[in-house]
Amino acid sequence: MSARLVFLGRLADLSGPLVVAPGPLAAVALPEGVLGPRVRLALNGVLVDAVGLVLADGDELAFLPPVSGG
Protein backbone atom coordinates (compact mmCIF):
# COMPACT_ATOMS: atom_id res chain seq x y z
CA MET A 1 0.00 0.00 0.00
CA SER A 2 1.78 3.09 -1.22
CA ALA A 3 1.54 6.26 -3.29
CA ARG A 4 4.29 7.93 -5.25
CA LEU A 5 5.32 11.59 -5.26
CA VAL A 6 7.28 12.97 -8.23
CA PHE A 7 8.90 16.40 -8.52
CA LEU A 8 9.35 18.12 -11.86
CA GLY A 9 11.60 20.89 -13.15
CA ARG A 10 13.57 22.74 -10.50
CA LEU A 11 11.68 20.84 -7.77
CA ALA A 12 13.58 17.72 -8.88
CA ASP A 13 16.69 19.41 -7.47
CA LEU A 14 15.00 19.34 -4.05
CA SER A 15 13.89 15.73 -4.08
CA GLY A 16 13.82 12.63 -6.18
CA PRO A 17 10.63 10.54 -6.33
CA LEU A 18 9.24 9.54 -2.92
CA VAL A 19 7.15 6.56 -1.89
CA VAL A 20 4.68 7.43 0.87
CA ALA A 21 1.82 5.78 2.67
CA PRO A 22 -1.71 6.44 1.36
CA GLY A 23 -3.77 8.97 3.28
CA PRO A 24 -4.20 12.74 3.49
CA LEU A 25 -1.46 14.75 1.76
CA ALA A 26 -1.49 17.04 4.78
CA ALA A 27 -0.12 14.12 6.84
CA VAL A 28 2.90 13.61 4.54
CA ALA A 29 6.24 15.16 5.54
CA LEU A 30 7.10 16.92 2.27
CA PRO A 31 10.61 18.07 1.31
CA GLU A 32 10.99 21.78 2.05
CA GLY A 33 10.09 24.12 -0.83
CA VAL A 34 8.07 21.72 -2.98
CA LEU A 35 4.76 23.40 -2.17
CA GLY A 36 4.19 27.06 -2.95
CA PRO A 37 1.69 29.42 -4.53
CA ARG A 38 3.01 28.77 -8.07
CA VAL A 39 3.39 24.99 -7.72
CA ARG A 40 0.52 22.99 -9.18
CA LEU A 41 -0.37 19.39 -8.47
CA ALA A 42 -1.46 16.58 -10.79
CA LEU A 43 -2.96 13.38 -9.39
CA ASN A 44 -2.61 10.53 -11.91
CA GLY A 45 -2.30 13.08 -14.73
CA VAL A 46 -5.19 15.33 -13.68
CA LEU A 47 -4.64 18.77 -12.15
CA VAL A 48 -5.97 18.89 -8.57
CA ASP A 49 -6.02 21.18 -5.57
CA ALA A 50 -3.79 20.40 -2.60
CA VAL A 51 -6.52 21.27 -0.10
CA GLY A 52 -8.17 18.15 1.26
CA LEU A 53 -6.23 15.84 -1.07
CA VAL A 54 -6.14 12.18 0.01
CA LEU A 55 -3.74 9.74 -1.62
CA ALA A 56 -4.98 6.25 -2.45
CA ASP A 57 -2.91 3.13 -3.03
CA GLY A 58 -1.13 3.33 -6.40
CA ASP A 59 -1.65 7.06 -6.87
CA GLU A 60 1.00 9.22 -8.48
CA LEU A 61 1.05 12.84 -7.34
CA ALA A 62 3.21 15.21 -9.40
CA PHE A 63 4.51 18.57 -8.16
CA LEU A 64 4.71 21.00 -11.10
CA PRO A 65 6.57 24.32 -10.85
CA PRO A 66 5.89 27.06 -13.44
CA VAL A 67 6.89 25.98 -16.94
CA SER A 68 9.82 27.63 -18.68
CA GLY A 69 9.58 30.45 -21.13
CA GLY A 70 11.89 31.20 -23.97
Add this chain to the structure above:
Amino acid sequence: MSARLVFLGRLADLSGPLVVAPGPLAAVALPEGVLGPRVRLALNGVLVDAVGLVLADGDELAFLPPVSGG
Protein backbone atom coordinates in the same frame (compact mmCIF):
# COMPACT_ATOMS: atom_id res chain seq x y z
CA MET B 1 18.55 52.87 -85.30
CA SER B 2 15.69 51.20 -83.44
CA ALA B 3 13.92 50.77 -80.12
CA ARG B 4 12.18 47.67 -78.83
CA LEU B 5 8.72 47.38 -77.27
CA VAL B 6 7.91 44.36 -75.09
CA PHE B 7 4.52 43.37 -73.70
CA LEU B 8 4.15 41.46 -70.45
CA GLY B 9 1.44 39.31 -68.89
CA ARG B 10 -1.89 39.38 -70.68
CA LEU B 11 -0.61 42.12 -73.00
CA ALA B 12 1.67 39.48 -74.55
CA ASP B 13 -1.52 37.91 -75.93
CA LEU B 14 -2.09 41.14 -77.90
CA SER B 15 1.39 41.49 -79.35
CA GLY B 16 4.83 39.97 -79.39
CA PRO B 17 7.89 42.24 -79.11
CA LEU B 18 7.99 45.06 -81.67
CA VAL B 19 10.93 46.91 -83.20
CA VAL B 20 10.13 50.57 -83.86
CA ALA B 21 11.99 53.68 -84.98
CA PRO B 22 13.33 55.99 -82.25
CA GLY B 23 11.30 59.11 -81.58
CA PRO B 24 8.25 60.16 -79.56
CA LEU B 25 6.13 57.27 -78.25
CA ALA B 26 3.08 59.27 -79.34
CA ALA B 27 4.18 58.77 -82.94
CA VAL B 28 4.29 54.95 -82.66
CA ALA B 29 1.27 52.95 -83.89
CA LEU B 30 0.71 50.74 -80.84
CA PRO B 31 -1.30 47.50 -80.89
CA GLU B 32 -4.81 48.14 -79.62
CA GLY B 33 -5.31 47.68 -75.89
CA VAL B 34 -1.69 47.83 -74.70
CA LEU B 35 -2.10 51.27 -73.14
CA GLY B 36 -4.63 51.88 -70.40
CA PRO B 37 -5.02 53.46 -66.98
CA ARG B 38 -3.65 50.37 -65.20
CA VAL B 39 -0.78 49.66 -67.59
CA ARG B 40 2.60 50.95 -66.43
CA LEU B 41 5.70 51.54 -68.52
CA ALA B 42 9.35 50.78 -67.83
CA LEU B 43 12.09 52.30 -70.00
CA ASN B 44 15.27 50.21 -69.75
CA GLY B 45 14.09 48.83 -66.41
CA VAL B 46 12.97 52.13 -64.86
CA LEU B 47 9.31 53.02 -64.41
CA VAL B 48 8.37 56.07 -66.51
CA ASP B 49 5.33 58.07 -67.54
CA ALA B 50 3.98 57.70 -71.09
CA VAL B 51 3.37 61.45 -71.43
CA GLY B 52 6.14 63.09 -73.45
CA LEU B 53 8.18 59.89 -73.68
CA VAL B 54 10.80 59.83 -76.45
CA LEU B 55 12.51 56.58 -77.46
CA ALA B 56 16.23 56.62 -78.20
CA ASP B 57 18.22 54.13 -80.23
CA GLY B 58 18.64 50.87 -78.28
CA ASP B 59 15.90 51.63 -75.74
CA GLU B 60 13.62 48.88 -74.43
CA LEU B 61 10.15 49.99 -73.39
CA ALA B 62 8.11 47.45 -71.43
CA PHE B 63 4.31 47.53 -71.10
CA LEU B 64 3.31 46.16 -67.70
CA PRO B 65 -0.29 45.24 -66.86
CA PRO B 66 -1.33 44.84 -63.19
CA VAL B 67 0.50 41.98 -61.53
CA SER B 68 -1.37 38.86 -60.47
CA GLY B 69 -2.72 38.20 -57.03
CA GLY B 70 -3.18 34.89 -55.35
Add this chain to the structure above:
Amino acid sequence: MLADVRLLEEAFDPGAALGSFSALPDAGGIVSFLGQVRGGGGDAGSVEAGSVEALELQHYAPLTLPAMQALAERALSRWVLGGLLVWHRVGVMTPGQPIVLVAAAARHRRDAFEAVDYIMDHLKSDSWFWKRELRDGQWHWIEPRDQDVADHARWGD
Protein backbone atom coordinates in the same frame (compact mmCIF):
# COMPACT_ATOMS: atom_id res chain seq x y z
CA MET C 1 23.80 40.40 -43.49
CA LEU C 2 22.80 39.77 -47.09
CA ALA C 3 19.53 38.19 -48.05
CA ASP C 4 19.54 35.10 -50.29
CA VAL C 5 17.21 36.30 -53.08
CA ARG C 6 16.74 34.12 -56.15
CA LEU C 7 14.56 33.89 -59.23
CA LEU C 8 14.57 30.22 -60.20
CA GLU C 9 13.88 28.84 -63.67
CA GLU C 10 13.83 25.23 -62.44
CA ALA C 11 12.03 23.32 -59.68
CA PHE C 12 13.65 23.40 -56.25
CA ASP C 13 13.51 21.30 -53.08
CA PRO C 14 12.10 23.42 -50.24
CA GLY C 15 13.02 20.89 -47.54
CA ALA C 16 16.67 20.92 -48.61
CA ALA C 17 16.65 24.72 -48.88
CA LEU C 18 15.29 25.07 -45.34
CA GLY C 19 17.73 22.47 -44.08
CA SER C 20 20.66 24.56 -45.32
CA PHE C 21 19.11 27.80 -44.12
CA SER C 22 18.54 26.43 -40.60
CA ALA C 23 22.26 25.72 -40.31
CA LEU C 24 22.95 29.47 -40.11
CA PRO C 25 24.75 30.24 -36.84
CA ASP C 26 22.29 32.82 -35.49
CA ALA C 27 19.12 30.92 -36.38
CA GLY C 28 17.42 30.44 -33.01
CA GLY C 29 13.95 30.71 -34.55
CA ILE C 30 13.07 30.26 -38.21
CA VAL C 31 9.73 31.07 -39.78
CA SER C 32 9.07 29.98 -43.32
CA PHE C 33 6.32 30.25 -45.88
CA LEU C 34 6.12 27.81 -48.78
CA GLY C 35 3.61 28.39 -51.56
CA GLN C 36 2.91 25.51 -53.91
CA VAL C 37 0.81 25.06 -57.03
CA ARG C 38 -2.59 23.88 -55.91
CA GLY C 39 -4.07 20.84 -57.49
CA GLY C 40 -7.62 21.28 -58.72
CA GLY C 41 -10.55 19.53 -57.14
CA GLY C 42 -8.74 19.09 -53.83
CA ASP C 43 -11.14 21.33 -51.99
CA ALA C 44 -14.43 19.46 -51.73
CA GLY C 45 -16.27 22.55 -50.55
CA SER C 46 -15.59 24.74 -53.56
CA VAL C 47 -17.01 24.75 -57.06
CA GLU C 48 -14.36 25.94 -59.49
CA ALA C 49 -14.31 26.28 -63.24
CA GLY C 50 -11.95 23.37 -63.66
CA SER C 51 -8.86 21.84 -62.17
CA VAL C 52 -5.52 23.54 -62.63
CA GLU C 53 -3.28 21.52 -64.91
CA ALA C 54 -0.36 23.95 -64.86
CA LEU C 55 0.64 27.40 -63.67
CA GLU C 56 2.93 29.79 -65.49
CA LEU C 57 4.66 32.72 -63.86
CA GLN C 58 6.15 35.30 -66.20
CA HIS C 59 8.53 38.00 -65.04
CA TYR C 60 10.40 40.92 -66.54
CA ALA C 61 14.06 40.48 -65.73
CA PRO C 62 15.04 44.18 -65.47
CA LEU C 63 12.37 44.76 -62.81
CA THR C 64 11.51 41.53 -61.01
CA LEU C 65 14.74 40.52 -59.27
CA PRO C 66 15.66 44.13 -58.29
CA ALA C 67 12.16 44.53 -56.79
CA MET C 68 12.61 41.31 -54.78
CA GLN C 69 16.02 42.47 -53.56
CA ALA C 70 14.65 45.88 -52.55
CA LEU C 71 11.82 44.16 -50.65
CA ALA C 72 14.31 41.93 -48.82
CA GLU C 73 16.38 45.00 -47.90
CA ARG C 74 13.32 46.72 -46.46
CA ALA C 75 12.56 43.67 -44.31
CA LEU C 76 16.18 43.52 -43.11
CA SER C 77 16.07 47.17 -42.08
CA ARG C 78 12.72 46.80 -40.31
CA TRP C 79 13.34 43.67 -38.22
CA VAL C 80 16.37 42.21 -36.49
CA LEU C 81 17.08 39.11 -38.54
CA GLY C 82 19.92 36.63 -38.55
CA GLY C 83 19.11 35.42 -42.06
CA LEU C 84 16.60 35.94 -44.85
CA LEU C 85 15.80 33.76 -47.85
CA VAL C 86 13.45 34.75 -50.70
CA TRP C 87 13.23 32.27 -53.57
CA HIS C 88 10.63 32.54 -56.34
CA ARG C 89 10.01 30.26 -59.29
CA VAL C 90 9.24 31.52 -62.79
CA GLY C 91 8.15 29.50 -65.80
CA VAL C 92 5.67 26.64 -66.03
CA MET C 93 4.89 24.62 -62.90
CA THR C 94 2.59 21.68 -62.21
CA PRO C 95 0.39 21.02 -59.15
CA GLY C 96 2.38 20.29 -56.02
CA GLN C 97 5.51 22.11 -57.23
CA PRO C 98 6.88 24.93 -55.09
CA ILE C 99 6.33 28.51 -56.29
CA VAL C 100 7.77 30.59 -53.49
CA LEU C 101 9.81 29.99 -50.34
CA VAL C 102 10.45 32.78 -47.84
CA ALA C 103 12.34 32.11 -44.60
CA ALA C 104 13.55 34.42 -41.86
CA ALA C 105 15.81 33.54 -38.94
CA ALA C 106 15.78 35.62 -35.79
CA ARG C 107 16.59 35.43 -32.10
CA HIS C 108 13.06 36.62 -31.34
CA ARG C 109 10.22 34.65 -32.89
CA ARG C 110 8.03 37.71 -33.45
CA ASP C 111 10.63 39.34 -35.75
CA ALA C 112 10.79 36.27 -37.95
CA PHE C 113 6.99 35.91 -38.16
CA GLU C 114 6.46 39.54 -39.09
CA ALA C 115 9.27 39.64 -41.66
CA VAL C 116 7.94 36.60 -43.55
CA ASP C 117 4.36 37.86 -43.35
CA TYR C 118 5.49 41.29 -44.64
CA ILE C 119 7.45 39.84 -47.53
CA MET C 120 4.58 37.59 -48.60
CA ASP C 121 2.09 40.46 -48.46
CA HIS C 122 4.38 42.60 -50.62
CA LEU C 123 5.81 40.04 -53.04
CA LYS C 124 2.55 39.69 -54.88
CA SER C 125 1.97 43.39 -55.40
CA ASP C 126 5.44 44.99 -55.38
CA SER C 127 7.26 42.42 -57.45
CA TRP C 128 6.57 41.93 -61.11
CA PHE C 129 5.01 38.56 -61.73
CA TRP C 130 2.21 37.72 -64.09
CA LYS C 131 0.43 34.46 -63.52
CA ARG C 132 -1.75 32.32 -65.72
CA GLU C 133 -3.35 28.95 -65.17
CA LEU C 134 -4.00 26.12 -67.58
CA ARG C 135 -7.52 24.78 -67.03
CA ASP C 136 -9.34 22.49 -69.45
CA GLY C 137 -6.52 23.00 -71.93
CA GLN C 138 -6.80 26.79 -71.92
CA TRP C 139 -4.58 29.44 -70.33
CA HIS C 140 -6.30 32.03 -68.13
CA TRP C 141 -4.56 35.13 -66.77
CA ILE C 142 -5.00 35.68 -63.03
CA GLU C 143 -6.04 39.22 -62.11
CA PRO C 144 -5.20 40.90 -58.78
CA ARG C 145 -7.49 40.00 -55.90
CA ASP C 146 -8.96 42.52 -53.46
CA GLN C 147 -7.54 40.44 -50.59
CA ASP C 148 -4.00 41.09 -51.80
CA VAL C 149 -4.58 44.85 -51.72
CA ALA C 150 -5.98 44.55 -48.19
CA ASP C 151 -3.02 42.43 -47.03
CA HIS C 152 -0.61 45.03 -48.38
CA ALA C 153 -2.49 47.90 -46.72
CA ARG C 154 -2.01 46.33 -43.27
CA TRP C 155 1.60 47.49 -43.24
CA GLY C 156 1.01 51.16 -44.03
CA ASP C 157 3.76 51.39 -46.63
Add this chain to the structure above:
Amino acid sequence: MLADVRLLEEAFDPGAALGSFSALPDAGGIVSFLGQVRGGGGDAGSVEAGSVEALELQHYAPLTLPAMQALAERALSRWVLGGLLVWHRVGVMTPGQPIVLVAAAARHRRDAFEAVDYIMDHLKSDSWFWKRELRDGQWHWIEPRDQDVADHARWGD
Protein backbone atom coordinates in the same frame (compact mmCIF):
# COMPACT_ATOMS: atom_id res chain seq x y z
CA MET D 1 -8.06 15.93 -40.34
CA LEU D 2 -5.75 14.75 -37.57
CA ALA D 3 -2.74 16.71 -36.42
CA ASP D 4 0.68 15.04 -36.37
CA VAL D 5 1.68 15.67 -32.74
CA ARG D 6 4.86 14.10 -31.40
CA LEU D 7 7.12 14.24 -28.35
CA LEU D 8 10.53 13.18 -29.60
CA GLU D 9 13.30 11.72 -27.45
CA GLU D 10 15.86 11.85 -30.28
CA ALA D 11 17.09 14.54 -32.71
CA PHE D 12 15.03 14.98 -35.88
CA ASP D 13 15.63 16.47 -39.34
CA PRO D 14 13.33 19.48 -39.81
CA GLY D 15 14.04 19.77 -43.55
CA ALA D 16 12.97 16.17 -44.12
CA ALA D 17 9.91 16.61 -41.88
CA LEU D 18 8.80 19.68 -43.84
CA GLY D 19 9.51 17.93 -47.12
CA SER D 20 7.08 15.14 -46.20
CA PHE D 21 4.54 17.56 -44.78
CA SER D 22 4.53 19.71 -47.95
CA ALA D 23 3.53 16.66 -49.97
CA LEU D 24 0.06 16.75 -48.38
CA PRO D 25 -2.57 17.11 -51.11
CA ASP D 26 -4.24 20.28 -49.82
CA ALA D 27 -1.06 22.16 -48.96
CA GLY D 28 -1.24 25.31 -51.09
CA GLY D 29 0.49 27.41 -48.46
CA ILE D 30 2.61 26.13 -45.60
CA VAL D 31 3.88 28.19 -42.70
CA SER D 32 6.42 26.67 -40.35
CA PHE D 33 8.27 27.65 -37.22
CA LEU D 34 11.50 25.91 -36.26
CA GLY D 35 13.08 26.61 -32.89
CA GLN D 36 16.67 25.51 -32.38
CA VAL D 37 19.08 25.54 -29.48
CA ARG D 38 21.00 28.80 -29.67
CA GLY D 39 24.73 28.77 -29.52
CA GLY D 40 26.22 31.16 -27.01
CA GLY D 41 28.21 34.21 -27.95
CA GLY D 42 26.65 34.45 -31.41
CA ASP D 43 24.95 37.72 -30.65
CA ALA D 44 27.62 40.42 -30.60
CA GLY D 45 25.28 42.94 -29.01
CA SER D 46 24.47 41.01 -25.86
CA VAL D 47 26.42 40.34 -22.71
CA GLU D 48 25.42 37.00 -21.30
CA ALA D 49 26.62 35.01 -18.34
CA GLY D 50 28.21 32.40 -20.53
CA SER D 51 27.63 30.40 -23.65
CA VAL D 52 25.04 27.63 -23.66
CA GLU D 53 26.70 24.24 -23.87
CA ALA D 54 23.52 22.20 -23.72
CA LEU D 55 19.79 22.53 -23.15
CA GLU D 56 17.58 20.02 -21.37
CA LEU D 57 13.83 19.87 -21.69
CA GLN D 58 12.01 17.78 -19.13
CA HIS D 59 8.37 16.80 -19.47
CA TYR D 60 5.77 14.90 -17.48
CA ALA D 61 4.36 12.21 -19.72
CA PRO D 62 0.79 12.08 -18.31
CA LEU D 63 0.35 15.83 -19.00
CA THR D 64 2.67 17.01 -21.77
CA LEU D 65 1.55 15.09 -24.84
CA PRO D 66 -2.20 15.39 -24.02
CA ALA D 67 -1.71 19.16 -23.60
CA MET D 68 0.01 19.38 -27.01
CA GLN D 69 -2.78 17.36 -28.62
CA ALA D 70 -5.46 19.55 -27.05
CA LEU D 71 -3.65 22.66 -28.31
CA ALA D 72 -3.49 21.22 -31.83
CA GLU D 73 -7.22 20.44 -31.70
CA ARG D 74 -7.98 24.03 -30.69
CA ALA D 75 -5.98 25.32 -33.66
CA LEU D 76 -7.75 22.93 -36.03
CA SER D 77 -11.14 24.12 -34.82
CA ARG D 78 -10.18 27.80 -35.05
CA TRP D 79 -8.63 27.91 -38.55
CA VAL D 80 -9.30 26.09 -41.81
CA LEU D 81 -6.21 23.94 -42.18
CA GLY D 82 -5.26 21.18 -44.59
CA GLY D 83 -2.58 19.82 -42.26
CA LEU D 84 -0.95 20.50 -38.92
CA LEU D 85 2.34 19.25 -37.50
CA VAL D 86 3.55 19.83 -33.92
CA TRP D 87 6.81 18.13 -32.99
CA HIS D 88 8.69 18.86 -29.76
CA ARG D 89 11.96 17.46 -28.52
CA VAL D 90 12.59 16.45 -24.91
CA GLY D 91 15.88 15.45 -23.31
CA VAL D 92 19.34 16.96 -23.70
CA MET D 93 20.11 18.95 -26.85
CA THR D 94 23.21 20.79 -28.06
CA PRO D 95 23.44 24.16 -29.88
CA GLY D 96 22.02 24.05 -33.39
CA GLN D 97 19.75 21.07 -32.69
CA PRO D 98 16.03 21.50 -33.33
CA ILE D 99 13.73 21.86 -30.31
CA VAL D 100 10.33 22.45 -31.86
CA LEU D 101 8.82 22.33 -35.34
CA VAL D 102 5.28 23.56 -35.99
CA ALA D 103 3.84 23.61 -39.50
CA ALA D 104 0.37 24.40 -40.82
CA ALA D 105 -0.92 23.95 -44.36
CA ALA D 106 -3.85 25.97 -45.63
CA ARG D 107 -5.44 27.22 -48.81
CA HIS D 108 -5.31 30.74 -47.40
CA ARG D 109 -1.95 31.99 -46.18
CA ARG D 110 -3.41 33.98 -43.28
CA ASP D 111 -4.92 30.84 -41.69
CA ALA D 112 -1.57 29.07 -41.73
CA PHE D 113 0.32 32.07 -40.30
CA GLU D 114 -2.13 32.57 -37.47
CA ALA D 115 -2.34 28.88 -36.55
CA VAL D 116 1.45 28.52 -36.23
CA ASP D 117 1.74 31.80 -34.32
CA TYR D 118 -1.06 30.69 -31.96
CA ILE D 119 0.48 27.30 -31.30
CA MET D 120 3.91 28.78 -30.59
CA ASP D 121 2.44 31.36 -28.21
CA HIS D 122 0.60 28.62 -26.32
CA LEU D 123 3.10 25.74 -26.42
CA LYS D 124 5.41 27.43 -23.96
CA SER D 125 2.77 28.23 -21.38
CA ASP D 126 0.04 25.59 -21.87
CA SER D 127 2.24 22.57 -22.33
CA TRP D 128 4.34 21.12 -19.58
CA PHE D 129 8.01 21.58 -20.32
CA TRP D 130 10.75 22.53 -17.90
CA LYS D 131 13.94 23.83 -19.39
CA ARG D 132 17.45 24.16 -18.07
CA GLU D 133 20.67 25.30 -19.67
CA LEU D 134 24.21 24.11 -19.12
CA ARG D 135 26.51 27.14 -18.90
CA ASP D 136 30.08 27.03 -17.64
CA GLY D 137 29.49 23.44 -16.58
CA GLN D 138 26.45 24.26 -14.41
CA TRP D 139 22.77 23.62 -15.04
CA HIS D 140 20.43 26.63 -14.65
CA TRP D 141 16.65 26.37 -14.68
CA ILE D 142 14.90 28.80 -17.04
CA GLU D 143 12.01 30.70 -15.45
CA PRO D 144 8.98 32.02 -17.38
CA ARG D 145 9.52 35.33 -19.17
CA ASP D 146 7.06 38.23 -19.07
CA GLN D 147 7.11 38.28 -22.90
CA ASP D 148 5.62 34.78 -23.00
CA VAL D 149 2.71 35.84 -20.83
CA ALA D 150 2.15 38.87 -23.11
CA ASP D 151 2.28 36.69 -26.25
CA HIS D 152 -0.29 34.34 -24.77
CA ALA D 153 -2.59 37.22 -23.76
CA ARG D 154 -2.80 38.42 -27.40
CA TRP D 155 -5.22 35.59 -28.18
CA GLY D 156 -7.73 36.22 -25.42
CA ASP D 157 -8.01 32.59 -24.38
